[in-house]
Amino acid sequence: MTQERVDTILRHPVGERVTHWAVAIVFIFLFTSGLALFHPFFFWIASLYGSGQVMRFLHPIAGVLLVLLFYPYAARVWRDNRWTAADSGWVRQMWAFMRKEFHPSDTGKYNAGQKLMFWSMVPLIALLLLSGVVIWQPWFAPVFPPALRRWAALVHAVCSFAMFVGIGVHWYAAYWTRGSIRAMVRGYVSPSWAKFHHPAWYRGIAGREE
Amino acid sequence: MAQHALDIIQSSATTFSSPSARRTLEVAKLIDVSRCIGCKACQAACLEWNDLRGPVGGFDGAYTNPPDLDDQNWCLMRFHEEEIDGAIEWLILKDGCMHCADPGCLRACPAPGAVVRLSNGIVDFNQEKCIGCGYCISGCPFNIPRLRREDSRVYKCTLCSDRVAVGLAPACVKSCPTQALMFGSRGEMHAVAHERVEELRGRGYQSAALYDPPGVSGTHVFYVLPHGDRPEAYGLPREPAVSPVVEAWRSPVARGIGVFTMFAVLAAGILHYMRHGPLEVPGEKEENEP
Numbered sequence: 292m293t294q295e296r297v298d299t300i301l302r303h304p305v306g307e308r309v310t311h312w313a314v315a316i317v318f319i320f321l322f323t324s325g326l327a328l329f330h331p332f333f334f335w336i337a338s339l340y341g342s343g344q345v346m347r348f349l350h351p352i353a354g355v356l357l358v359l360l361f362y363p364y365a366a367r368v369w370r371d372n373r374w375t376a377a378d379s380g381w382v383r384q385m386w387a388f389m390r391k392e393f394h395p396s397d398t399g400k401y402n403a404g405q406k407l408m409f410w411s412m413v414p415l416i417a418l419l420l421l422s423g424v425v426i427w428q429p430w431f432a433p434v435f436p437p438a439l440r441r442w443a444a445l446v447h448a449v450c451s452f453a454m455f456v457g458i459g460v461h462w463y464a465a466y467w468t469r470g471s472i473r474a475m476v477r478g479y480v481s482p483s484w485a486k487f488h489h490p491a492w493y494r495g496i497a498g499r500e501e
Numbered sequence: 502m503a504q505h506a507l508d509i510i511q512s513s514a515t516t517f518s519s520p521s522a523r524r525t526l527e528v529a530k531l532i533d534v535s536r537c538i539g540c541k542a543c544q545a546a547c548l549e550w551n552d553l554r555g556p557v558g559g560f561d562g563a564y565t566n567p568p569d570l571d572d573q574n575w576c577l578m579r580f581h582e583e584e585i586d587g588a589i590e591w592l593i594l595k596d597g598c599m600h601c602a603d604p605g606c607l608r609a610c611p612a613p614g615a616v617v618r619l620s621n622g623i624v625d626f627n628q629e630k631c632i633g634c635g636y637c638i639s640g641c642p643f644n645i646p647r648l649r650r651e652d653s654r655v656y657k658c659t660l661c662s663d664r665v666a667v668g669l670a671p672a673c674v675k676s677c678p679t680q681a682l683m684f685g686s687r688g689e690m691h692a693v694a695h696e697r698v699e700e701l702r703g704r705g706y707q708s709a710a711l712y713d714p715p716g717v718s719g720t721h722v723f724y725v726l727p728h729g730d731r732p733e734a735y736g737l738p739r740e741p742a743v744s745p746v747v748e749a750w751r752s753p754v755a756r757g758i759g760v761f762t763m764f765a766v767l768a769a770g771i772l773h774y775m776r777h778g779p780l781e782v783p784g785e786k787e788e789n790e791p
Contacts, residue, residue: 327611328611328634329611329756329759329760330756330757330759330760331514331515331516331611331613332516332760333760334514334611334612334613337632342632343612343630343632344632344633344653346632347632347633347634347653348633348653389773389777390777391777391780426634426635426639428633428634428635428648428653429633429635429648429650429653432635432638433648437638437639437644438744438746440635440638440639441639441744441746441747441750442746444636444639444746444747444750445746445749445750448750448759452759452762452763455763455766456762456763456766459763459766459767459770460766462770463766463770463773463774466770466774466779467770467773467774467779467780468779468780469779469780469781469782470781470782481782481785483782483785484782484785487782487783488780488782
């Protein structure tokens, strides 16, 4: 007989959850519309958003929206993403972790993979914003010299590619680690889930409650 | 654009083959700067034929007027005053699209069919398909296309593709009173240009030269420059080529690898899940997500 599972531990407060999914929706728009501009194989995506013109007009606006949503979110969670010695150990054992041959007992609220994801998004989104403004027609691009616009377009493409790979891994990791999508939707996790996936975080909470 | 459908041999953001049943004669416009008197008839003819009317601007002390190309001015006479061998010379440039054989604008454009290259050598913009991203502006080594703010479409010289399609010379050529502008088959124009260069050299312009830059695989507008060793003095780039940055950014190989990697990430996830299964809390039955 399996035990009744009770989700009693708050992992993501409601504000965090809503922001997270808002970021996700904006990202999906940005990624698909960017992909249409990146390779003609995907230009059909433009018709999903009305037309190429509409898509091109909305893309940079959505980009600013992503920045406005992401950085306040990042400011709320960065403390739990500070790098520790245990994280370096996790990275060394990453492949074993993925084969389920290694399971650390000192993982905090976020594991090293999640922290790598966080710290790669912080500069990538900033670079995407800066390079995006430089090529934003018709309002900002004319201000910048053509040589800078060429570099900005290249930087924008490379960063968005890196961002997609990062988010792709993030999506899969969330699906693979059972219970984490639920945690990001409903906010609460069970003590056994917290103890197994984030033991150091669980000990901190249990210590506070006692 | 419709009358060009048969003549499109290269189309932006299109990987499939173009219509090839017929090939038209490759044409070119020759601009012999040594014969130009700076009357601006070509500039006026361009406005008239293409029905363009920009707002009346101000006088800023230069003969170049308006000060720059824009969505209403696809042809612009630029006047450069240069001191050469102790004397002031007027170096005039009839600025506009060069109709490159390897157009940077076309390579950079992400909208299928918004930039086309015709078999007669003309590079034309299809504003109906233009999405206003301005990538062509970044791609152009001559800084020619101009984005119109009001409609977010890009405009430039068409080499009067509509006139050329029915066997007429471009409006600017027709209006030139000194035959500084000539139009014909590309081979014929090359021959005329070389004759003119020889004649100028005989008259003491030792460095007279034809400007038909190989960096863009040649153009369909070329210049005879009396001071051919100094194209910059006329406002022309010395060795124009599609920037290596644009090459890297729009390279089909780089973009192909990018798209392939994205699919590879997807495949890696599926394979990993099938091989190792989900990471679950041991002994605990998970409820359906989410």
